[in-house]
Amino acid sequence: MDIKRIAKATTQTLISYLTYQAVRVVIEQLKETDPPRSLWLHQFSTQERIQDGEGYLRDLMGSHKELALRIMTVRAHLAEEISEFLPEMLTTEIQAANAQHRRHYLERLTQLPLTGDPPDP
């Protein structure tokens, strides 16, 4: 397995996801300070558009530079804030999820009706 390729692809997925989260943060902030602009950004940020984080920012940079710059600042901030915790959260949560799948499986096994004759007393 090509760890380097997977690490790169994972980073890109992560950046797109943090861009989406940054957009949500800015829409929420604008709800307080500038509701019409919040609505505009909400309507601009369709699901199809935002799935390609960099394409979305390029478009937004053309339509509304200040908002694009603000989202870029917020996503960089989010990355700095969470990247410290990510490695541990990731490995811990995966181990927990894996253990839960194994436990569910064992529980299901023990709930199955026993086949064959009961053992002699």
Added chain:
Amino acid sequence: MDIKRIAKATTQTLISYLTYQAVRVVIEQLKETDPPRSLWLHQFSTQERIQDGEGYLRDLMGSHKELALRIMTVRAHLAEEISEFLPEMLTTEIQAANAQHRRHYLERLTQLPLTGDPPDP
């Protein structure tokens, strides 16, 4: 902005993505060793199904326990291998992408036709 909630949501997204990557790794490995099973796993792993990584593994655990366990092992391995590099890759790549958006914007600005009269010689 609620950093803790965003960190949790990001971790879940990351786990789902690594599950998808682990499925791809196992499908590729099986192509060499057990082509019919590779095909079966490929057909089982539809896009809708795999978007919910944990639901996907629960289903697979019911249909084909060994494959589910193998994918769980691979995703844990991937997490361990890449989590060390993720924080730096993430912040570096976001800074690079942000810088590129700013640069594109400035380039576009300087390519716009000048308005107004040319300055006097």
